[in-house]
Amino acid sequence: MRETQLDLAKYPGYSYEKTEDLLKSFDRHVAEARKAIASTKDSDFTVPWSLRHGERVIFTLPRGPVVRQHINHLVHHRGQLTVYLRLVDVPVPSIYGPTPTKGCLGFSRDA
Secondary structure, three states, X not given: OOOOEEEHHHOOOOOOOOHHHHHHHHHHHHHHHHHHHHOOOHHHHHOEEEEEEOOEEEEEEEHHHHHHHHXXXXXXXXXXXXXXXXXXXXXXXXXXXXXXXXXXXXXXXOO
């Protein structure tokens, strides 16, 4: 919410780190994001925002639709993760209400 662009060329890519370090980084980023969202005004969502790779602009849209699409993308991946976890018999907590894992809708993990 503070920047008007994200330049993918400036990021080093994926790295292999300890889970403990990733969780610390995640928690720090969540705190920063909450602070940024809390200080955001409605007018900030109309500011143009661009995704680029170096000099190449991939797209430019107002921040509002970009934020909405990003949230939708995160929800999509959360759904993928829950399907994967169920396939490998890991109980999944309720995200949008009761789940087959919890025995709703006539399903039971023991049946």
